[in-house]
Amino acid sequence: MxxxxxxxxxxxxxxxxxxxxxxxxxxxxxxxxxxxxxxxxxxxxxxxxxxxxxxxxxxxxxxxxxxxxxxxxxxxxxxxxxxxxxxxxxxxxxxxxxxxxxxxxxxxxxxxxxxxxxxxxxxxxxxxxxxxxxxxxxxxxxxxxxxxxxxxxxxxxxxxYAEYVLTEIFKDAKHKQNIKLTDGFVYIDDEQFTLVLDMNFLEAENDCIWLTNGEQLFVLKIEGLTAKIYETESIESHHGIKETDKIYKEIPMFYWNDENYPNLDISKLNKNDLRLLRNLIYAKHGYQFKSEDLKQIYENFDWYKVNPNFKESSFNEREVLLKDSIINKEK
Structure with a gap:
Protein backbone atom coordinates (compact mmCIF):
# COMPACT_ATOMS: atom_id res chain seq x y z
CA MET A 1 0.00 0.00 0.00
CA TYR A 161 -2.90 38.41 10.39
CA ALA A 162 -4.67 40.55 7.75
CA GLU A 163 -1.96 39.81 5.20
CA TYR A 164 -2.25 36.07 5.91
CA VAL A 165 -6.04 36.12 5.40
CA LEU A 166 -5.92 38.24 2.24
CA THR A 167 -3.19 36.05 0.73
CA GLU A 168 -5.36 32.97 1.21
CA ILE A 169 -8.59 34.57 -0.05
CA PHE A 170 -6.88 36.15 -3.08
CA LYS A 171 -4.50 33.25 -3.79
CA ASP A 172 -5.79 32.76 -7.36
CA ALA A 173 -6.81 36.36 -8.05
CA LYS A 174 -3.50 37.85 -6.86
CA HIS A 175 -2.03 36.76 -10.20
CA LYS A 176 -4.29 39.27 -11.93
CA GLN A 177 -2.39 42.38 -12.98
CA ASN A 178 -5.07 44.69 -11.56
CA ILE A 179 -4.85 43.11 -8.09
CA LYS A 180 -1.91 43.55 -5.72
CA LEU A 181 -1.34 42.47 -2.12
CA THR A 182 1.15 44.39 0.01
CA ASP A 183 1.65 45.23 3.70
CA GLY A 184 -1.76 43.93 4.74
CA PHE A 185 -3.64 45.84 2.02
CA VAL A 186 -5.24 44.71 -1.23
CA TYR A 187 -5.27 47.01 -4.24
CA ILE A 188 -8.04 46.43 -6.79
CA ASP A 189 -7.86 48.62 -9.90
CA ASP A 190 -5.38 50.81 -7.95
CA GLU A 191 -7.91 51.39 -5.15
CA GLN A 192 -6.63 50.47 -1.68
CA PHE A 193 -8.76 48.26 0.57
CA THR A 194 -8.19 47.08 4.13
CA LEU A 195 -9.53 43.85 5.61
CA VAL A 196 -12.15 44.45 8.29
CA LEU A 197 -11.17 42.20 11.19
CA ASP A 198 -13.96 43.03 13.67
CA MET A 199 -17.11 41.26 12.43
CA ASN A 200 -19.38 42.49 15.23
CA PHE A 201 -22.50 44.33 13.97
CA LEU A 202 -21.86 43.35 10.34
CA GLU A 203 -24.65 41.43 8.62
CA ALA A 204 -24.51 39.57 5.29
CA GLU A 205 -25.26 36.13 3.89
CA ASN A 206 -22.52 33.88 2.52
CA ASP A 207 -19.96 36.64 2.84
CA CYS A 208 -16.28 35.90 2.29
CA ILE A 209 -14.64 39.02 3.72
CA TRP A 210 -15.49 42.62 4.54
CA LEU A 211 -13.32 45.40 3.15
CA THR A 212 -13.06 49.15 3.60
CA ASN A 213 -11.49 51.81 1.40
CA GLY A 214 -11.37 54.22 4.33
CA GLU A 215 -14.69 55.82 3.47
CA GLN A 216 -17.20 52.98 3.39
CA LEU A 217 -17.56 49.26 3.99
CA PHE A 218 -17.95 46.58 1.33
CA VAL A 219 -18.80 42.87 1.31
CA LEU A 220 -16.90 40.51 -0.97
CA LYS A 221 -18.73 37.35 -1.96
CA ILE A 222 -17.50 34.47 -4.10
CA GLU A 223 -20.23 33.37 -6.46
CA GLY A 224 -19.03 30.47 -8.57
CA LEU A 225 -15.70 31.49 -10.09
CA THR A 226 -16.48 35.19 -9.74
CA ALA A 227 -16.12 37.58 -6.82
CA LYS A 228 -18.59 40.40 -6.40
CA ILE A 229 -17.99 43.34 -4.08
CA TYR A 230 -21.26 44.76 -2.75
CA GLU A 231 -21.91 48.14 -1.22
CA THR A 232 -23.41 48.34 2.28
CA GLU A 233 -25.77 50.51 4.30
CA SER A 234 -26.59 51.24 7.94
CA ILE A 235 -29.29 49.29 9.77
CA GLU A 236 -31.81 51.73 11.24
CA SER A 237 -33.08 49.44 14.01
CA HIS A 238 -29.67 49.04 15.64
CA HIS A 239 -26.05 50.04 15.27
CA GLY A 240 -25.04 47.73 12.46
CA ILE A 241 -24.13 47.49 8.78
CA LYS A 242 -25.73 45.25 6.17
CA GLU A 243 -25.10 44.45 2.54
CA THR A 244 -27.10 45.88 -0.36
CA ASP A 245 -27.68 44.41 -3.82
CA LYS A 246 -25.60 47.14 -5.48
CA ILE A 247 -22.39 45.75 -6.99
CA TYR A 248 -19.35 48.00 -6.58
CA LYS A 249 -16.84 45.78 -8.41
CA GLU A 250 -16.93 42.40 -10.12
CA ILE A 251 -13.87 40.16 -10.52
CA PRO A 252 -14.28 37.24 -12.98
CA MET A 253 -12.11 34.14 -12.48
CA PHE A 254 -11.47 35.12 -8.86
CA TYR A 255 -11.10 31.66 -7.31
CA TRP A 256 -11.18 28.12 -8.69
CA ASN A 257 -8.76 26.30 -6.35
CA ASP A 258 -5.87 26.48 -8.80
CA GLU A 259 -3.49 24.62 -6.49
CA ASN A 260 -5.51 21.47 -7.27
CA TYR A 261 -5.68 22.13 -11.02
CA PRO A 262 -6.72 20.23 -13.08
CA ASN A 263 -8.46 18.11 -10.44
CA LEU A 264 -11.31 20.58 -10.00
CA ASP A 265 -14.90 20.21 -8.82
CA ILE A 266 -17.37 21.43 -11.45
CA SER A 267 -20.56 20.08 -9.87
CA LYS A 268 -21.87 23.47 -8.65
CA LEU A 269 -20.83 25.65 -11.58
CA ASN A 270 -23.32 27.38 -13.87
CA LYS A 271 -22.92 27.49 -17.66
CA ASN A 272 -21.01 30.75 -17.67
CA ASP A 273 -18.53 29.43 -15.09
CA LEU A 274 -18.16 26.17 -17.04
CA ARG A 275 -17.24 28.19 -20.12
CA LEU A 276 -14.63 30.16 -18.16
CA LEU A 277 -13.14 27.03 -16.62
CA ARG A 278 -13.02 25.20 -19.96
CA ASN A 279 -11.14 28.11 -21.48
CA LEU A 280 -8.80 28.23 -18.48
CA ILE A 281 -7.31 24.98 -19.76
CA TYR A 282 -6.59 26.67 -23.08
CA ALA A 283 -5.18 29.75 -21.36
CA LYS A 284 -2.78 27.58 -19.36
CA HIS A 285 -1.29 26.42 -22.67
CA GLY A 286 -1.11 29.87 -24.27
CA TYR A 287 -4.11 29.77 -26.59
CA GLN A 288 -4.70 33.14 -28.27
CA PHE A 289 -8.32 34.03 -27.61
CA LYS A 290 -10.51 35.65 -30.22
CA SER A 291 -13.53 36.36 -27.99
CA GLU A 292 -13.02 39.80 -26.48
CA ASP A 293 -14.33 38.90 -23.00
CA LEU A 294 -12.07 35.83 -22.69
CA LYS A 295 -9.12 37.75 -24.07
CA GLN A 296 -9.61 40.49 -21.50
CA ILE A 297 -9.94 38.01 -18.60
CA TYR A 298 -6.95 35.77 -19.31
CA GLU A 299 -4.54 38.39 -20.60
CA ASN A 300 -4.91 40.01 -17.18
CA PHE A 301 -3.12 37.07 -15.49
CA ASP A 302 0.63 37.43 -14.99
CA TRP A 303 1.16 33.77 -15.93
CA TYR A 304 -0.60 34.02 -19.30
CA LYS A 305 1.64 34.03 -22.38
CA VAL A 306 0.54 33.43 -25.97
CA ASN A 307 1.99 30.26 -27.44
CA PRO A 308 2.22 30.55 -31.25
CA ASN A 309 2.66 26.76 -31.40
CA PHE A 310 -0.43 25.99 -29.35
CA LYS A 311 -1.90 22.50 -29.83
CA GLU A 312 -4.63 20.73 -27.91
CA SER A 313 -2.45 17.65 -28.00
CA SER A 314 -0.32 19.33 -25.32
CA PHE A 315 -3.12 18.86 -22.77
CA ASN A 316 -2.27 16.21 -20.22
CA GLU A 317 -4.60 13.33 -19.36
CA ARG A 318 -6.23 15.12 -16.41
CA GLU A 319 -6.81 18.28 -18.46
CA VAL A 320 -8.47 16.26 -21.22
CA LEU A 321 -10.69 14.61 -18.62
CA LEU A 322 -11.62 18.00 -17.15
CA LYS A 323 -12.37 19.46 -20.59
CA ASP A 324 -14.56 16.50 -21.57
CA SER A 325 -16.41 16.62 -18.24
CA ILE A 326 -17.16 20.30 -18.72
CA ILE A 327 -18.36 19.79 -22.29
CA ASN A 328 -20.70 16.99 -21.16
CA LYS A 329 -22.11 19.17 -18.40
CA GLU A 330 -22.61 22.09 -20.80
CA LYS A 331 -24.89 20.03 -23.07
Whole structure:
Protein backbone atom coordinates (compact mmCIF):
# COMPACT_ATOMS: atom_id res chain seq x y z
CA MET A 1 0.00 0.00 0.00
CA UNK A 2 1.31 3.43 -0.90
CA UNK A 3 2.26 5.53 2.10
CA UNK A 4 0.87 9.04 2.34
CA UNK A 5 2.93 11.62 4.20
CA UNK A 6 0.98 14.30 6.02
CA UNK A 7 2.46 17.24 8.01
CA UNK A 8 2.91 16.53 11.70
CA UNK A 9 0.72 19.46 12.79
CA UNK A 10 -2.32 17.72 11.29
CA UNK A 11 -1.81 14.73 13.57
CA UNK A 12 -1.34 17.00 16.54
CA UNK A 13 -4.58 18.72 15.58
CA UNK A 14 -6.44 15.42 15.26
CA UNK A 15 -5.10 14.14 18.55
CA UNK A 16 -5.88 17.30 20.49
CA UNK A 17 -9.32 17.73 18.92
CA UNK A 18 -10.30 14.18 19.81
CA UNK A 19 -9.11 14.57 23.40
CA UNK A 20 -11.99 16.44 25.05
CA UNK A 21 -10.20 16.88 28.36
CA UNK A 22 -7.31 19.27 28.93
CA UNK A 23 -3.85 17.74 28.75
CA UNK A 24 -3.22 16.55 32.25
CA UNK A 25 -0.25 17.88 34.20
CA UNK A 26 0.21 14.33 35.51
CA UNK A 27 0.71 13.07 32.00
CA UNK A 28 4.36 13.58 31.14
CA UNK A 29 5.43 15.35 27.98
CA UNK A 30 7.28 12.19 26.97
CA UNK A 31 3.98 10.29 27.03
CA UNK A 32 2.36 12.95 24.89
CA UNK A 33 5.22 12.69 22.38
CA UNK A 34 4.86 8.90 22.40
CA UNK A 35 1.13 9.18 21.67
CA UNK A 36 1.79 11.45 18.68
CA UNK A 37 4.34 9.00 17.30
CA UNK A 38 1.87 6.12 17.71
CA UNK A 39 -0.63 8.06 15.60
CA UNK A 40 2.05 8.62 12.96
CA UNK A 41 2.92 4.91 12.90
CA UNK A 42 -0.70 3.94 12.32
CA UNK A 43 -0.71 6.20 9.27
CA UNK A 44 2.51 4.70 7.93
CA UNK A 45 4.61 7.75 8.69
CA UNK A 46 8.31 7.81 9.51
CA UNK A 47 8.65 8.73 13.18
CA UNK A 48 12.42 9.08 13.11
CA UNK A 49 13.55 11.04 10.07
CA UNK A 50 10.46 12.75 8.66
CA UNK A 51 10.40 15.61 11.21
CA UNK A 52 12.78 16.90 13.82
CA UNK A 53 10.25 17.57 16.56
CA UNK A 54 11.22 19.34 19.76
CA UNK A 55 8.81 19.63 22.69
CA UNK A 56 9.18 22.20 25.43
CA UNK A 57 7.12 22.55 28.56
CA UNK A 58 7.03 26.04 30.04
CA UNK A 59 7.78 26.03 33.78
CA UNK A 60 7.23 29.79 34.29
CA UNK A 61 5.55 32.79 32.69
CA UNK A 62 8.56 33.73 30.57
CA UNK A 63 8.03 32.71 26.97
CA UNK A 64 10.95 30.86 25.29
CA UNK A 65 12.73 33.39 23.07
CA UNK A 66 12.75 31.26 19.93
CA UNK A 67 8.94 30.97 20.10
CA UNK A 68 8.21 34.70 20.11
CA UNK A 69 5.97 35.88 17.29
CA UNK A 70 2.40 36.05 15.98
CA UNK A 71 0.25 32.90 16.06
CA UNK A 72 -3.16 31.91 14.70
CA UNK A 73 -5.37 28.94 15.67
CA UNK A 74 -4.73 25.86 13.54
CA UNK A 75 -8.49 25.33 13.33
CA UNK A 76 -8.82 28.83 11.86
CA UNK A 77 -6.32 28.02 9.13
CA UNK A 78 -8.08 24.73 8.31
CA UNK A 79 -11.50 26.41 8.05
CA UNK A 80 -10.11 29.34 6.06
CA UNK A 81 -8.62 27.00 3.49
CA UNK A 82 -11.60 24.64 3.28
CA UNK A 83 -14.41 27.23 3.39
CA UNK A 84 -12.48 30.03 1.67
CA UNK A 85 -14.28 32.50 3.89
CA UNK A 86 -12.78 34.61 6.66
CA UNK A 87 -16.21 35.09 8.23
CA UNK A 88 -16.92 31.36 8.50
CA UNK A 89 -13.41 30.59 9.76
CA UNK A 90 -13.64 33.25 12.46
CA UNK A 91 -17.05 32.11 13.72
CA UNK A 92 -16.03 28.42 13.63
CA UNK A 93 -13.17 29.26 16.02
CA UNK A 94 -15.07 31.76 18.18
CA UNK A 95 -14.07 30.07 21.46
CA UNK A 96 -10.30 30.12 20.74
CA UNK A 97 -7.77 32.89 21.17
CA UNK A 98 -8.35 34.91 17.99
CA UNK A 99 -4.62 35.51 17.63
CA UNK A 100 -1.58 35.45 19.91
CA UNK A 101 1.18 38.06 19.90
CA UNK A 102 3.99 36.63 22.03
CA UNK A 103 6.60 39.00 23.41
CA UNK A 104 9.38 38.37 25.93
CA UNK A 105 7.33 38.44 29.12
CA UNK A 106 3.77 39.04 27.95
CA UNK A 107 1.29 37.76 25.37
CA UNK A 108 -1.46 39.88 23.87
CA UNK A 109 -4.64 38.67 22.23
CA UNK A 110 -7.85 40.28 21.01
CA UNK A 111 -11.34 38.96 21.65
CA UNK A 112 -12.74 38.65 18.12
CA UNK A 113 -10.82 41.87 17.28
CA UNK A 114 -13.26 43.76 19.47
CA UNK A 115 -11.40 43.89 22.79
CA UNK A 116 -7.62 43.61 23.14
CA UNK A 117 -6.10 42.23 26.34
CA UNK A 118 -3.05 40.57 27.88
CA UNK A 119 -3.35 36.86 28.69
CA UNK A 120 -3.03 35.88 32.35
CA UNK A 121 0.48 34.68 33.22
CA UNK A 122 -0.96 31.70 35.10
CA UNK A 123 -2.46 30.47 31.84
CA UNK A 124 0.75 31.10 29.90
CA UNK A 125 2.67 28.96 32.39
CA UNK A 126 0.57 25.97 31.29
CA UNK A 127 1.41 26.33 27.61
CA UNK A 128 3.56 23.86 25.72
CA UNK A 129 5.76 24.54 22.73
CA UNK A 130 6.50 22.50 19.61
CA UNK A 131 9.19 22.98 16.98
CA UNK A 132 8.77 20.90 13.84
CA UNK A 133 11.73 21.64 11.60
CA UNK A 134 11.16 25.31 10.66
CA UNK A 135 7.60 25.44 11.99
CA UNK A 136 6.63 26.61 15.47
CA UNK A 137 3.44 25.73 17.38
CA UNK A 138 1.87 26.38 20.78
CA UNK A 139 -0.55 24.23 22.73
CA UNK A 140 -2.51 26.44 25.11
CA UNK A 141 -3.86 25.63 28.57
CA UNK A 142 -6.88 23.81 27.06
CA UNK A 143 -4.90 21.71 24.60
CA UNK A 144 -5.67 23.87 21.55
CA UNK A 145 -3.10 24.24 18.80
CA UNK A 146 -1.73 27.49 17.30
CA UNK A 147 0.70 28.06 14.42
CA UNK A 148 3.25 30.84 14.08
CA UNK A 149 2.85 33.04 10.98
CA UNK A 150 5.52 35.64 11.80
CA UNK A 151 8.47 35.96 14.19
CA UNK A 152 7.37 39.48 15.23
CA UNK A 153 5.09 39.36 18.28
CA UNK A 154 4.41 43.10 18.49
CA UNK A 155 1.20 44.87 17.56
CA UNK A 156 2.29 44.40 13.95
CA UNK A 157 0.58 41.04 14.46
CA UNK A 158 -2.67 42.61 13.27
CA UNK A 159 -1.01 43.45 9.95
CA UNK A 160 0.49 39.96 9.64
CA TYR A 161 -2.90 38.41 10.39
CA ALA A 162 -4.67 40.55 7.75
CA GLU A 163 -1.96 39.81 5.20
CA TYR A 164 -2.25 36.07 5.91
CA VAL A 165 -6.04 36.12 5.40
CA LEU A 166 -5.92 38.24 2.24
CA THR A 167 -3.19 36.05 0.73
CA GLU A 168 -5.36 32.97 1.21
CA ILE A 169 -8.59 34.57 -0.05
CA PHE A 170 -6.88 36.15 -3.08
CA LYS A 171 -4.50 33.25 -3.79
CA ASP A 172 -5.79 32.76 -7.36
CA ALA A 173 -6.81 36.36 -8.05
CA LYS A 174 -3.50 37.85 -6.86
CA HIS A 175 -2.03 36.76 -10.20
CA LYS A 176 -4.29 39.27 -11.93
CA GLN A 177 -2.39 42.38 -12.98
CA ASN A 178 -5.07 44.69 -11.56
CA ILE A 179 -4.85 43.11 -8.09
CA LYS A 180 -1.91 43.55 -5.72
CA LEU A 181 -1.34 42.47 -2.12
CA THR A 182 1.15 44.39 0.01
CA ASP A 183 1.65 45.23 3.70
CA GLY A 184 -1.76 43.93 4.74
CA PHE A 185 -3.64 45.84 2.02
CA VAL A 186 -5.24 44.71 -1.23
CA TYR A 187 -5.27 47.01 -4.24
CA ILE A 188 -8.04 46.43 -6.79
CA ASP A 189 -7.86 48.62 -9.90
CA ASP A 190 -5.38 50.81 -7.95
CA GLU A 191 -7.91 51.39 -5.15
CA GLN A 192 -6.63 50.47 -1.68
CA PHE A 193 -8.76 48.26 0.57
CA THR A 194 -8.19 47.08 4.13
CA LEU A 195 -9.53 43.85 5.61
CA VAL A 196 -12.15 44.45 8.29
CA LEU A 197 -11.17 42.20 11.19
CA ASP A 198 -13.96 43.03 13.67
CA MET A 199 -17.11 41.26 12.43
CA ASN A 200 -19.38 42.49 15.23
CA PHE A 201 -22.50 44.33 13.97
CA LEU A 202 -21.86 43.35 10.34
CA GLU A 203 -24.65 41.43 8.62
CA ALA A 204 -24.51 39.57 5.29
CA GLU A 205 -25.26 36.13 3.89
CA ASN A 206 -22.52 33.88 2.52
CA ASP A 207 -19.96 36.64 2.84
CA CYS A 208 -16.28 35.90 2.29
CA ILE A 209 -14.64 39.02 3.72
CA TRP A 210 -15.49 42.62 4.54
CA LEU A 211 -13.32 45.40 3.15
CA THR A 212 -13.06 49.15 3.60
CA ASN A 213 -11.49 51.81 1.40
CA GLY A 214 -11.37 54.22 4.33
CA GLU A 215 -14.69 55.82 3.47
CA GLN A 216 -17.20 52.98 3.39
CA LEU A 217 -17.56 49.26 3.99
CA PHE A 218 -17.95 46.58 1.33
CA VAL A 219 -18.80 42.87 1.31
CA LEU A 220 -16.90 40.51 -0.97
CA LYS A 221 -18.73 37.35 -1.96
CA ILE A 222 -17.50 34.47 -4.10
CA GLU A 223 -20.23 33.37 -6.46
CA GLY A 224 -19.03 30.47 -8.57
CA LEU A 225 -15.70 31.49 -10.09
CA THR A 226 -16.48 35.19 -9.74
CA ALA A 227 -16.12 37.58 -6.82
CA LYS A 228 -18.59 40.40 -6.40
CA ILE A 229 -17.99 43.34 -4.08
CA TYR A 230 -21.26 44.76 -2.75
CA GLU A 231 -21.91 48.14 -1.22
CA THR A 232 -23.41 48.34 2.28
CA GLU A 233 -25.77 50.51 4.30
CA SER A 234 -26.59 51.24 7.94
CA ILE A 235 -29.29 49.29 9.77
CA GLU A 236 -31.81 51.73 11.24
CA SER A 237 -33.08 49.44 14.01
CA HIS A 238 -29.67 49.04 15.64
CA HIS A 239 -26.05 50.04 15.27
CA GLY A 240 -25.04 47.73 12.46
CA ILE A 241 -24.13 47.49 8.78
CA LYS A 242 -25.73 45.25 6.17
CA GLU A 243 -25.10 44.45 2.54
CA THR A 244 -27.10 45.88 -0.36
CA ASP A 245 -27.68 44.41 -3.82
CA LYS A 246 -25.60 47.14 -5.48
CA ILE A 247 -22.39 45.75 -6.99
CA TYR A 248 -19.35 48.00 -6.58
CA LYS A 249 -16.84 45.78 -8.41
CA GLU A 250 -16.93 42.40 -10.12
CA ILE A 251 -13.87 40.16 -10.52
CA PRO A 252 -14.28 37.24 -12.98
CA MET A 253 -12.11 34.14 -12.48
CA PHE A 254 -11.47 35.12 -8.86
CA TYR A 255 -11.10 31.66 -7.31
CA TRP A 256 -11.18 28.12 -8.69
CA ASN A 257 -8.76 26.30 -6.35
CA ASP A 258 -5.87 26.48 -8.80
CA GLU A 259 -3.49 24.62 -6.49
CA ASN A 260 -5.51 21.47 -7.27
CA TYR A 261 -5.68 22.13 -11.02
CA PRO A 262 -6.72 20.23 -13.08
CA ASN A 263 -8.46 18.11 -10.44
CA LEU A 264 -11.31 20.58 -10.00
CA ASP A 265 -14.90 20.21 -8.82
CA ILE A 266 -17.37 21.43 -11.45
CA SER A 267 -20.56 20.08 -9.87
CA LYS A 268 -21.87 23.47 -8.65
CA LEU A 269 -20.83 25.65 -11.58
CA ASN A 270 -23.32 27.38 -13.87
CA LYS A 271 -22.92 27.49 -17.66
CA ASN A 272 -21.01 30.75 -17.67
CA ASP A 273 -18.53 29.43 -15.09
CA LEU A 274 -18.16 26.17 -17.04
CA ARG A 275 -17.24 28.19 -20.12
CA LEU A 276 -14.63 30.16 -18.16
CA LEU A 277 -13.14 27.03 -16.62
CA ARG A 278 -13.02 25.20 -19.96
CA ASN A 279 -11.14 28.11 -21.48
CA LEU A 280 -8.80 28.23 -18.48
CA ILE A 281 -7.31 24.98 -19.76
CA TYR A 282 -6.59 26.67 -23.08
CA ALA A 283 -5.18 29.75 -21.36
CA LYS A 284 -2.78 27.58 -19.36
CA HIS A 285 -1.29 26.42 -22.67
CA GLY A 286 -1.11 29.87 -24.27
CA TYR A 287 -4.11 29.77 -26.59
CA GLN A 288 -4.70 33.14 -28.27
CA PHE A 289 -8.32 34.03 -27.61
CA LYS A 290 -10.51 35.65 -30.22
CA SER A 291 -13.53 36.36 -27.99
CA GLU A 292 -13.02 39.80 -26.48
CA ASP A 293 -14.33 38.90 -23.00
CA LEU A 294 -12.07 35.83 -22.69
CA LYS A 295 -9.12 37.75 -24.07
CA GLN A 296 -9.61 40.49 -21.50
CA ILE A 297 -9.94 38.01 -18.60
CA TYR A 298 -6.95 35.77 -19.31
CA GLU A 299 -4.54 38.39 -20.60
CA ASN A 300 -4.91 40.01 -17.18
CA PHE A 301 -3.12 37.07 -15.49
CA ASP A 302 0.63 37.43 -14.99
CA TRP A 303 1.16 33.77 -15.93
CA TYR A 304 -0.60 34.02 -19.30
CA LYS A 305 1.64 34.03 -22.38
CA VAL A 306 0.54 33.43 -25.97
CA ASN A 307 1.99 30.26 -27.44
CA PRO A 308 2.22 30.55 -31.25
CA ASN A 309 2.66 26.76 -31.40
CA PHE A 310 -0.43 25.99 -29.35
CA LYS A 311 -1.90 22.50 -29.83
CA GLU A 312 -4.63 20.73 -27.91
CA SER A 313 -2.45 17.65 -28.00
CA SER A 314 -0.32 19.33 -25.32
CA PHE A 315 -3.12 18.86 -22.77
CA ASN A 316 -2.27 16.21 -20.22
CA GLU A 317 -4.60 13.33 -19.36
CA ARG A 318 -6.23 15.12 -16.41
CA GLU A 319 -6.81 18.28 -18.46
CA VAL A 320 -8.47 16.26 -21.22
CA LEU A 321 -10.69 14.61 -18.62
CA LEU A 322 -11.62 18.00 -17.15
CA LYS A 323 -12.37 19.46 -20.59
CA ASP A 324 -14.56 16.50 -21.57
CA SER A 325 -16.41 16.62 -18.24
CA ILE A 326 -17.16 20.30 -18.72
CA ILE A 327 -18.36 19.79 -22.29
CA ASN A 328 -20.70 16.99 -21.16
CA LYS A 329 -22.11 19.17 -18.40
CA GLU A 330 -22.61 22.09 -20.80
CA LYS A 331 -24.89 20.03 -23.07
Missing amino acids: KKVFIPIFLFLFIFISCNKKEISEEKSWEEFSKTVNEIKKKQGLNTENKSEIQFQKNENTKIPEEFLGTYIPMNFELFLKSEHSYTKALYQTWDLYTLLMLQNDICYSDLHFHDGYAIDNNLISKWKYIKDNENYYIIDEKGRLYKRINTDGSYNGYEF
